[in-house]
Amino acid sequence: MSFIRLEPRGQASKTMVYATPLLAVALTLLSGFILFLAMGFDPLKALYSFFVAPVTSVRGLGELVVKATPLVLCAVGLAIGFRANVWNIGAEGQLTLGAITGGGLALAFYGEGGWWLLPLMVIGGAIGGAVWAAVPAYLRLRFNASEILTSLMLNYVALLLLNYLVHGPYRDPDGFAFPESRLFEADAVLPILWSGTRVHLGALFALAAVAGGWLLIARTFIGFQIKVIGLTPAAAGYAGFDQKRIVWLTLLLSGALAGIAGMGEIAGPIGQVTASISPGYGYTAIIVAFLGRLHPVGILLAALLMALSFIGGEAAQIAMGLPKAITGVFQGMLLFFLLASDVLIRYRVRFGVRRAAA
Amino acid sequence: MPSHAETFPPVALPPRLELRGITKRFPGCLANDHVDLVLQPGEIHALLGENGAGKSTLVKMIYGVLHPDSGTMLWQGAETTVPDPAGARRLGIGMVFQHFSLFDTLTVTENIALGLDNAGPMDQLAGRIREVSERYGLALDPGRHVFHLSVGERQRVEIVRCLLQDPKLLIMDEPTSVLTPQEAAKLFETLRVLAAEGCTILYISHKLEEIRALCSRATVLRAGKVVGATDPRQETARSLAEMMMGAELSTPERPPQGAAGAARLTVRHLSTTSDNPFATNLKDVNFEVRAGEILGIAGVAGNGQAELMAALSGEALLADTGAVVIEGRSAGHLGPRARRALGLAFVPEERLGRGAVPELSLSENALLSGYARKPLVRGGMVHFARARAYAETIIRGFNVVAHGHRAEARSLSGGNLQKFIIGREILQKPKLLVVGQPTWGVDAGAAAAIHKALIDLARSGAAVLVISQDLDELFVLSDRISVLFHGRLSDSRPTHETTVERIGLLMGGLFGTPPDEDGEITRAV
CATH class of the missing domain: 3.40.50.300 (P-loop containing nucleotide triphosphate hydrolases)
Structure with a gap:
């Protein structure tokens, strides 16, 4: 009988399930206000330069879409897996592999490209990500190894592989030994959709992933099986749903989407293979998936918000000299408040020692 | 006292x-x-x-x-x-709960000491346990570990714990x-x-x-x-x-069994081995269920029922493909989906969490097994309108009290959920229905309705296998009864040729012993 107790509320209300992400955003803003105040900045000005100023220009809005694109691609795939209790934490590594394979194709056909090169790079990127995700799938089904650990560890392997490649085989022969590849030819670069910005064709891939993800979850029998396996594995066994198949499917799918995201980065805003292609999109996508309630449309909104925290962080660094860590602080606070309000919609807090008799 | x-x-x-x-x-x-x-x-x-x-x-x-x-x-x-x-x-005030709270790896004395507010030294407590258990005829060895004990003995531990106070x-x-x-x-x-x-x-x-x-x-x-x-x-x-x-009870009448039809389920030399040390392995189980009859399998829980159910449903695959034959086809290697396609329908013992997904609506739960034999999925897409219609058909046909097809499975009472699950399986027109504990914890009205549905299904030519701990139920339903004990299955006997007492002795493990009507032998159990 501790002093603070959590009592189950019975049924969580549907409204609250969708209201809590908004509540979490509001609390994050409030905490940011207090934080800036404590650091001696004008809080309103700081919040303005973080959250509003970046999107007051066409260029800024474009950057928002550019950053949201890989987040959406990764998070839709992750969410489908999370719904089936398949915890792929390795989107970052799968994204990196997609960049390696997609970029490898661009470099291999350097100078002899054509219209077919981009589709080939998309397929190559998807396969690269899927192969990287197949490793944890195999280890889980063959040795019962937790995919949380294996997929996470493979992120570092992927990063080291990328480092090796840009220092070796991928290095620009005329690049004065800088660890980066040649700039891609026009045939290997995704076309710009919105002139004056860097918004590229990948944004349409992201929208397609949202639509396809929704269709899969809400309308197909595979989506129903994913739902049942996630909620009640025993009932899925009873119904005869093949759980191994679902593990393969969700991991390969999320790997492929992350791979396309990685390919989209090097063939889009970056335009070459470098040692740093992602500021942690694969990790942030985990937050995006939960913030969006594992629903593709929610993920779209959540990705825009998290993209804002990336560019807001950059803007605040430039405008006010705030440290780079501010981006991580805001992302962390957002996830914290979301999880905390999730607990509170399912439980109510009671203070004081329980009375002996009611 | x-x-x-x-x-x-x-x-x-x-x-x-x-x-x-x-x-x-x-x-x-x-x-x-x-x-x-x-x-x-x-x-x-x-x-x-x-x-x-x-x-x-x-x-x-x-x-x-x-x-x-x-x-x-x-x-x-x-x-x-x-x-x-x-x-x-x-x-x-003392209370013996339906579900025991004992630690398997501790002895009887240690378990009882944990539940007492003033246990005292262990050796004295063991003496008191021996004294109380002798006085009330509750044979119990204080030094035994609980995992050795039968369910009846475990209950005695709980009762002795109460009596000590x-x-x-x-x-x-x-x-x-x-x-x-x-x-x-x-x-x-x-x-x-x-x-x-x-x-x-x-x-x-x-x-x-x-x-x-x-x-x-x-x-x-x-x-x-x-x-x-x-x-x-x-x-x-x-x-x-x-x-x-508060209403009149209608008891189902079991019609005299007609000529038994062809064997729809044949189990031959079914043995299992499990990695789980607490599982009961099946040992050379043999039986068949014919069209038009109901076979009852009696037995105290934990004697291999869960393993038998899993081996029949396909949730556990068998190395010996011929150990389970459904409609003349070897099915030991087939999963639940393929067995359903052969004509098997299945009602598990745990209705919430295996037979139904608690958080999903009744129409989604209708789809859960209904996809196998009803046209609810087309080209990989779920036909939601048909799933809803199927749920409504079940709700109407089996008098399920629920707020329509949108009601979550967990909002239904045990009896109504069981009627829904049994309805879902029966309306798929199975050739073979396997049911575990059809009316466990279900009230009398719903139990009568479930019994009637099972008897009607058998009468229409399906083979029905009922695995239950409730002997009264098995005597109402079955044409023949077998008993499962420590993973072995007794030969079946026609229900009208046997008695509750004889089956009870078999449930206590007295296979091959000439049944003794006065029940004295049970002291050995």
Whole structure:
């Protein structure tokens, strides 16, 4: 009988399930206000330069879409897996592999490209990500190894592989030994959709992933099986749903989407293979998936918000000299408040020692 | 324990426990509505009611697990409140729960010491356990580890734990649901001795014949209210059931079995091995179920029922493909989906969490197994309109009380959910239906409806296999009965040629022994 107790509320209300992400955003803003105040900045000005100023220009809005694109691609795939209790934490590594394979194709056909090169790079990127995700799938089904650990560890392997490649085989022969590849030819670069910005064709891939993800979850029998396996594995066994198949499917799918995201980065805003292609999109996508309630449309909104925290962080660094860590602080606070309000919609807090008799 | 009841007539004493106007409200439901109950010293008092009538709530308030919103409780004539179970034990109230709370890896003495508020030194406690268990005929070795004990022996541990505290009121919740008839008879002797010594026993059970044999008084709850009190010895099981339901009970008639048809399920030399040390391996199980008949498999839980169900449903695949033959096709290597395609339908023992997904709606739960034999999926897409229509058909056809196809499975009572699941399987027109514990924890009205549905299915030419612990149910339903014990299956006997006593002996493991009608042999069990 501790002093603070959590009592189950019975049924969580549907409204609250969708209201809590908004509540979490509001609390994050409030905490940011207090934080800036404590650091001696004008809080309103700081919040303005973080959250509003970046999107007051066409260029800024474009950057928002550019950053949201890989987040959406990764998070839709992750969410489908999370719904089936398949915890792929390795989107970052799968994204990196997609960049390696997609970029490898661009470099291999350097100078002899054509219209077919981009589709080939998309397929190559998807396969690269899927192969990287197949490793944890195999280890889980063959040795019962937790995919949380294996997929996470493979992120570092992927990063080291990328480092090796840009220092070796991928290095620009005329690049004065800088660890980066040649700039891609026009045939290997995704076309710009919105002139004056860097918004590229990948944004349409992201929208397609949202639509396809929704269709899969809400309308197909595979989506129903994913739902049942996630909620009640025993009932899925009873119904005869093949759980191994679902593990393969969700991991390969999320790997492929992350791979396309990685390919989209090097063939889009970056335009070459470098040692740093992602500021942690694969990790942030985990937050995006939960913030969006594992629903593709929610993920779209959540990705825009998290993209804002990336560019807001950059803007605040430039405008006010705030440290780079501010981006991580805001992302962390957002996830914290979301999880905390999730607990509170399912439980109510009671203070004081329980009375002996009611 | 001095025997007051012998020396004083009960009327001279205040009641052991009196409840006046006890009311308890949960969100959205009035669980107990001004309940009055009087328990005299030395009486065995039955508490009757269908599922959800409020029996558990009432008993939990007496034992201090829950607290009433209003009403008074008088203990031996003095007003009292029971703050928690420890307080109840201090007053002299003991309770034996339906589900035991014992640690498998500890000894009997250690387990009992954990549950006592003042256990004392272990060797003294072992002596007291031996003394009490001998006095009440509850054979028990204090030094044994609990994982060696049978279910009946585990229950004895719980009872002895209560008796060590000299209870004046002992509450027993469904105590015989896990016992063989002989073990139950032994328990009744103990309870009668206790009552004769003045201990009051509050007895909760669905088994009405038991209550008629054991109890001198019965209070009937319906929808949270006391609707009557009676002397069960003056009633029939049927009249008691009707008091509980508030409606007339229709008992299904089992038609004489016609000529048995072709074998729809054949099990040959089925043996299993499991990595789980607590699983029961099946050992050379053989049987067949023919078109038009119902085969019952009796047995106390934990004798291999779960393993047999998994081997039949396809949830556990078999190395020997010919061990399970469905409709003439070897199916041991096939998963549930392929077996359903051969004509198998399946009702598992756990209805919430295996037979149905608690958080999903009834139409989604209709799809759960309905996809196999109904056109609910087309080109990989779910046909939601058809799934809804199928759920509505089940709800109407099997009188499922629910708020339409959108209701979540967990919002249904046990009986209604079971009607829904059985309906979902039967409406797929299976050639073979395997059912585990069809009416476990289901009230009399729903149980009668489920029994009728199973009999009708068999009459229409399907083969039905019922695996149950409830012998009364198996005798109502089955054409033939077999018994599962320690993973072995006895030969089947035609139901009309055997008796509850004989099957009870087989459930205690006396395979191959000529059945002895007087039940003396059970002491060896």
